Amino acid sequence: MKIRSLIFLMIFIGAGCSSQKKADMASTIIQYSAMSRGYYKKIVVQNQTVSVTNGRDAQPAENKIEKADWDKIVTEFEKINVEKLSTLKAPTEKRFHDGAAIGNLKITQNQKTYETQGFDNGFPPKEIEKLVHLLTDFVKE
Template identity: 75%
Template sequence: MTSTKIEYSAHSRGYHKSIVVENKSVSVTNGRDAAPVKSNIDDAKWNKIVDAFSKVNLESLSTLKAPTDKRTYDGAAIGNLKIIQNQKTYETPGFDNGFPPKEIEKLVNLLVDFAKE
């Protein structure tokens, strides 16, 4: 995971959140003009992220189907997961923030937890 960067973002007209995990550190941005808040990730949480990440099929990210469609009528912010590994980018189509596809649910929920802390 030393050459891996994981980015989760959620946005709508009045909402913006960005969470970036890289090299045992996390950067959380709440708001379009807000400064990112950086912190280190403890070993226990890092191991959970590594475990969840190991179960993600990077090649299939672009074909994942969103389980809900609330984002289509402003019922939810649009969520997106992007993974950059070895200078290659893998990205999901948009999905409802809070309702990620099952294949990435555990990883996304671990990332979103950082924004709650």
């Protein structure tokens, strides 16, 4: 009887934790930006909505994210340790001599903001590469 109670408790707690993480995604803001002297792009994802701004003075275009795409974003986001975002190292350095726009990933969760150091647009650190590519895919559409 004790074993059943223990198993039930573990399942209940596990289910609560996963639903809490999904609930946190509803209030999480993921922002990717890339900029250089003549280039500006900003992608903001929040609560199954994406907003894309192409140009410094441009108005953002907002669209609903399909469930399949949203699930991919959530899956990749859950793999990231937001506490370590600021310590990620860029794999290339083209941005130092105007060879690439400066990319940046910023995540706001539970009223805290976590941000990467600048990296070359198109060449994010390995730890966030899949998430960044999912975000930039919204621009190609």
